[in-house]
Amino acid sequence: MPGLLPPRAGIVLIAVFAVAAPGDAQAPRGKADAGGLPAPTPELERGRAVYVLSSCHFCHGVDLTGAQMGATDLMHSPLIAADQNGNVIGPVVRAGKPNLQTAMPSYPDLTSQEIADLAAYVHYLRRQGRYRELTMDGDDQGDARAGETYFNANCAACHSKSGDLTGVAAKYGGAALRARVLRPSDDRAPTGTDRTAVGRLQHGKLLERYAPADVRNLISFLRER
Amino acid sequence: MILTRREFGKVLAAAPLAAGAAQQQRLLYSINGVGIGLETFSFHDLPPAADPRLIPTIISNMREIGIGECEIMSGHIEPWPTIATGWWVQSRRAPGFQQLREDARRWRLSVPMSYYANIRKQFEDAGLRIYLYNVNFNETFTDEERDKTFEAAKALGAAGFSSSTVISEARRLVPFVERHKMFVAMHNHNNLVDPDQFATPQSFETALALSPYFKATLDIGHFVAGNNDPVAFIRKHHDRTVNIHVRDRKRNNGPNRPFGQGDTPIAEVLRLIRDQKYPIRCYLEYEYGSFRSSVDEVKTCLDYCRRVLA
Numbered sequence: 001m002p003g004l005l006p007p008r009a010g011i012v013l014i015a016v017f018a019v020a021a022p023g024d025a026q027a028p029r030g031k032a033d034a035g036g037l038p039a040p041t042p043e044l045e046r047g048r049a050v051y052v053l054s055s056c057h058f059c060h061g062v063d064l065t066g067a068q069m070g071a072t073d074l075m076h077s078p079l080i081a082a083d084q085n086g087n088v089i090g091p092v093v094r095a096g097k098p099n100l101q102t103a104m105p106s107y108p109d110l111t112s113q114e115i116a117d118l119a120a121y122v123h124y125l126r127r128q129g130r131y132r133e134l135t136m137d138g139d140d141q142g143d144a145r146a147g148e149t150y151f152n153a154n155c156a157a158c159h160s161k162s163g164d165l166t167g168v169a170a171k172y173g174g175a176a177l178r179a180r181v182l183r184p185s186d187d188r189a190p191t192g193t194d195r196t197a198v199g200r201l202q203h204g205k206l207l208e209r210y211a212p213a214d215v216r217n218l219i220s221f222l223r224e225r
Numbered sequence: 226m227i228l229t230r231r232e233f234g235k236v237l238a239a240a241p242l243a244a245g246a247a248q249q250q251r252l253l254y255s256i257n258g259v260g261i262g263l264e265t266f267s268f269h270d271l272p273p274a275a276d277p278r279l280i281p282t283i284i285s286n287m288r289e290i291g292i293g294e295c296e297i298m299s300g301h302i303e304p305w306p307t308i309a310t311g312w313w314v315q316s317r318r319a320p321g322f323q324q325l326r327e328d329a330r331r332w333r334l335s336v337p338m339s340y341y342a343n344i345r346k347q348f349e350d351a352g353l354r355i356y357l358y359n360v361n362f363n364e365t366f367t368d369e370e371r372d373k374t375f376e377a378a379k380a381l382g383a384a385g386f387s388s389s390t391v392i393s394e395a396r397r398l399v400p401f402v403e404r405h406k407m408f409v410a411m412h413n414h415n416n417l418v419d420p421d422q423f424a425t426p427q428s429f430e431t432a433l434a435l436s437p438y439f440k441a442t443l444d445i446g447h448f449v450a451g452n453n454d455p456v457a458f459i460r461k462h463h464d465r466t467v468n469i470h471v472r473d474r475k476r477n478n479g480p481n482r483p484f485g486q487g488d489t490p491i492a493e494v495l496r497l498i499r500d501q502k503y504p505i506r507c508y509l510e511y512e513y514g515s516f517r518s519s520v521d522e523v524k525t526c527l528d529y530c531r532r533v534l535a
Contacts, residue, residue, distance in 0.1 A: 070313025
């Protein structure tokens with residue numbers, strides 16, 4: 001996270017990691033329709049409307065899993081990982097991909113707000129899916145040295161193993177520790193500019209980008225005495 | 226298996242007779258002489274491949290909508306996800322694809338024809354007909370697999386194939402259509418970059434010149450999205466066009482839209498077929514976005530066709 005955070009944001013991230021509940025609190029509520037489950041906030045529900053009414057779900061899946069007809073797997077696409085507020089997703093959606101075998105349609109009429117809503121929803125689905133996927137891994141035997149390297153590059157600006165994270169491995173065993181690492185707070189709508197929102201945003205980005213080995217390595221590092 | 230106009234009329238008239246007396250009153254095969262059916266791709270909320278509920282759900286959906294004839298996707302017949310067909314080039318790079326493709330091939334070569342005959346029976350017992358088997362032939366097929374697929378279509382009771390394929394594969398299929406005396410109707414998308422794809426009038430004409438058993442399944446929505454004119458195509462090639470896929474897209478590779486809201490001249494095409502008495506079946510294909518069920522949306526598509534053909 002170095003270079004991505006405003007001054008003092010680390011303090012907030014420490015607080016988020018330490019006190020917030022793990023993520024099952026953000027499970028969507030309500031009855032599923034042809035576009036999947038309702039989103040948990042009005043903002044994300046706007047994005048779901050764009051996603052479904054543009055028929056993205058027919059090829060990319062209602063929850064980004066089960067991509068069909070040769071469509072890109074948005075759950076693992078590096079383009080989605082690189083997107084910030086629709087800056088990558090928007091141009092692709094507006095222009096379409098006419099050179100694909102069955103040509104992804106273009107959506108030139110979507111407004112900037114609709115693109116932003118769509119991107120937020122895609123990132124939400126991706127965090128949900130990646131969380132499920134990574135919690136199912138179950139293997140916590142990683143490389144502690146690699147975990148330390150990852151921690152120093154991505155976490156140390158806000159966290160310290162001998163500071164805010166002292167005793168975290170003893171406090172949370174097994175699956176609970178993994179859940180805390182993946183989603184220390186409710187990140188259903190990581191928007192806004194306040195420090196808590198920034199912390200949620202950064203953890204959400206990490207969740208979208210973790211490789212399974214990254215998580216194993218981090219857990220091994222945190223467990224190491 | 227190639228029908229003249231007169232034979233086409235007889236098929237339309239006879240189809241309901243094949244069904245039970247109670248069923249025939251509710252199932253629709255034509256509107257004012259225009260053959261109506263659906264592409265089972267329209268059902269986006271089906272159980273997955275190999276699920277025993279899949280075929281019964283398709284049958285139940287068709288009966289609820291009241292349409293008696295369909296073009297059924299191989300992904301709804303074979304117990305494999307559709308990527309196992311090898312059609313989508315992008316999917317061939319996916320991890321595990323080669324094994325999946327090999328497993329599907331082995332299954333195709335070993336499955337008894339009674340498997341397909343049983344599916345046909347389920348449809349016929351419900352008063353429904355599989356008119357076209359939608360198989361996306363491609364270079365990953367072996368010759369033995371192509372032969373088996375033709376046998377499968379016959380066992381399903383299909384008159385022929387609809388196929389999203391490419392011109393190079395059409396060349397390979399010539400001896401198969403000649404030997405089996407069964408047509409393959411080429412289905413277009415709107416990729417204008419790859420000259421091997423079916424997307425333009427010229428691409429269809431290249432295939433149609435290869436064999437009299439090659440036909441067209443003109444997807445009028447995709448055709449318009451590729452900035453082509455479906456009315457002109459049908460006027461020119463009505464004798465080689467087996468069916469059309471009725472959908473509404475915007476021009477310039479634009480999105481699918483509810484019927485009547487895109488740039489596709491659905492009404493003009495349907496009325497042309499009606500007024501000229503072309504033996505071209507019109508199969509609904511629902512693919513625009515909605516929160517409603519596929520069944521509800523196909524009903525809406527059908528209502529639109531009823532209105533424009535009234």
